[in-house]
Amino acid sequence: MQDFGQAFSLAFQLLWTADADLMEIIGLSLRVSLTAMAVSCAIALPVGAALGMSRFRGRGAAIILLNALMGLPPVVVGLCVYLMLSRAGPMGELGLLYTPTAMIIAQSILITPIIAALSRQVIEDLHSEYAEQFRSMCVPVHTAVGALLWDARYSLLTVALAGFGRAVAEVGAVIIVGGNIAHLTRVMTTAIALETSKGDLALALALGMVLLLIALAVNAVVMALRMTATRYAYA
Amino acid sequence: MMRSKVLKVGITIAGGLWLAVSGARAEESIIVQSTTSTQNSGLYKHLLPIFRNKTGIKVNVVAVGTGQAIKNARNCDGDVLLVHAKQAEEKFVKDGYGVKRTDLMYNDFIVVGPPSDPARVAGIKDAPAAFRKISDARALFASRGDNSGTHKKEKRLWGASGVDPRSASGKWYRETGSGMGATLNTGVGMGAYVMTDRATWISFRNKGDFRILVEGDDDLFNQYGVILVNPEKCPSVNQAAGQAFIDWLVGEDGQKAIGNYKLGGKQLFFPNANKGQS
Numbered sequence: 001m002q003d004f005g006q007a008f009s010l011a012f013q014l015l016w017t018a019d020a021d022l023m024e025i026i027g028l029s030l031r032v033s034l035t036a037m038a039v040s041c042a043i044a045l046p047v048g049a050a051l052g053m054s055r056f057r058g059r060g061a062a063i064i065l066l067n068a069l070m071g072l073p074p075v076v077v078g079l080c081v082y083l084m085l086s087r088a089g090p091m092g093e094l095g096l097l098y099t100p101t102a103m104i105i106a107q108s109i110l111i112t113p114i115i116a117a118l119s120r121q122v123i124e125d126l127h128s129e130y131a132e133q134f135r136s137m138c139v140p141v142h143t144a145v146g147a148l149l150w151d152a153r154y155s156l157l158t159v160a161l162a163g164f165g166r167a168v169a170e171v172g173a174v175i176i177v178g179g180n181i182a183h184l185t186r187v188m189t190t191a192i193a194l195e196t197s198k199g200d201l202a203l204a205l206a207l208g209m210v211l212l213l214i215a216l217a218v219n220a221v222v223m224a225l226r227m228t229a230t231r232y233a234y235a
Numbered sequence: 236m237m238r239s240k241v242l243k244v245g246i247t248i249a250g251g252l253w254l255a256v257s258g259a260r261a262e263e264s265i266i267v268q269s270t271t272s273t274q275n276s277g278l279y280k281h282l283l284p285i286f287r288n289k290t291g292i293k294v295n296v297v298a299v300g301t302g303q304a305i306k307n308a309r310n311c312d313g314d315v316l317l318v319h320a321k322q323a324e325e326k327f328v329k330d331g332y333g334v335k336r337t338d339l340m341y342n343d344f345i346v347v348g349p350p351s352d353p354a355r356v357a358g359i360k361d362a363p364a365a366f367r368k369i370s371d372a373r374a375l376f377a378s379r380g381d382n383s384g385t386h387k388k389e390k391r392l393w394g395a396s397g398v399d400p401r402s403a404s405g406k407w408y409r410e411t412g413s414g415m416g417a418t419l420n421t422g423v424g425m426g427a428y429v430m431t432d433r434a435t436w437i438s439f440r441n442k443g444d445f446r447i448l449v450e451g452d453d454d455l456f457n458q459y460g461v462i463l464v465n466p467e468k469c470p471s472v473n474q475a476a477g478q479a480f481i482d483w484l485v486g487e488d489g490q491k492a493i494g495n496y497k498l499g500g501k502q503l504f505f506p507n508a509n510k511g512q513s
Contacts (some may be wrong), residue, residue: 060399087311087471095471097312098266100295177299179266180277197416199441 007205028126033168048119069113074172111163119135148166264293268313273425274298276434300383311469314477321385333462346449348428363396375427434503
């Protein structure tokens with residue numbers, strides 16, 4: 001298993017020398033997946049909150065559907081987005097295929113159900129605590145939604161990170177709609193796939209380690225922000 | 236309130252990060268739908284900077300199998316097609332999707348396998364005969380199974396050998412349904428014979444103890460061609476830049492650059508644009 005040792009020293013070397021190609025790929029990975037996370041949160045949090053608070057016919061079915069969509073295969077999402085954005089497809093005029101925007105769209109579609117389904121559960125649990133209070137104070141719905149989202153913010157942050165994790169780690173969708181073009185749409189996961197196909201397993205593994213470090217760094221930054229915020233809140 | 240200040244700082248940092256990593260990209264560029272061997276072997280890394288220095292045109296390569304590259308080009312998702320399956324390329328042009336097909340360069344296919352060589356094919360020059368021996372011995376054979384240029388060639392060789400390997404699919408005939416590199420990884424992993432183009436093999440880093448067993452048959456010739464996607468069919472095609480790339484590739488400078496590309500002292504592609512055009 002000399003590949004592991006080799007991969008370790010390679011990963012360290014790449015980071016230590018701040019390899020220009022690698023930095024570009026890391027930057028694009030972060031840009032695409034963080035944007036996808038932001039877009040998904042903007043859509044999924046209100047949907048999750050609405051679903052968590054309301055009672056209507058067919059709600060059970062909607063929740064089952066949403067939970068099932070958490071298992072959307074990235075390749076299928078990639079294929080659907082490709083067919084939409086292809087020049088031969090309905091949105092071909094936009095010329096978005098093989099751009100970072102296409103990758104953001106695909107990842108957003110992939111993780112919106114995850115963020116919506118998980119935030120629905122979080123909000124529903126919190127709402128069962130607050131419901132009576134809301135009713136007795138006649139709080140309007142949009143205020144209630146705002147209050148719930150705000151009070152659940154730390155749990156929802158974890159939900160958003162789950163979405164980010166899924167987005168930054170997937171390869172099936174971005175390799176189809178991005179095309180793994182060097183210096184344009186190559187991200188960490190597609191670079192790993194490429195090096196694996198070249199048989200350079202040590203380099204592929206080293207990139208994998210770097211990807212893990214990125215996820216670690218993002219989570220650490222979020223945690224630090226959260227701890228600072230808590231400190232100010234109780235100061 | 237303090238917490239909103241923290242939030243603002245967070246947003247500013249995120250925004251700054253965004254600006255830092257997103258650069259303006261307004262220069263002229265084309266998309267090449269390509270076979271994988273030209274990318275995996277590092278040929279594009281060698282050629283594209285030379286071309287860009289000369290013309291300022293950035294070439295974006297989408298490297299997929301030949302079958303998928305042709306399919307993508309039919310959907311107008313590319314300006315230039317660079318693949319290696321002459322019949323499919325000629326059909327592409329005949330159907331009106333391509334302007335004209337030009338020979339670009341060649342190398343050859345080889346069959347690699349484990350040193351134990353269970354079917355005793357080492358040194359056989361006649362590829363169909365070697366295939367027949369592999370089938371007789373029921374020795375493992377890993378096929379691309381993905382309708383790529385290499386897979387099409389492999390199917391033709393099986394046809395010439397009189398064996399229908401698909402009847403043994405899942406037994407000794409293993410269709411990976413993936414790219415050349417992935418299939419080589421699989422083949423090396425399970426000790427199966429694999430047919431590959433020589434460029435991918437030379438540049439492949441996970442050879443294990445595998446070696447070249449069959450080579451030198453005229454039938455193993457591997458011709459690459461280049462085609463401009465037809466702007467009449469696909470108005471989005473960047474005709475001027477795409478044609479400039481093709482002209483450079485088949486011209487003196489491009490052909491010389493292709494011939495100059497070596498890996499470990501070995502030439503991977505042999506330019507032949509000026510012989511036999513079609």
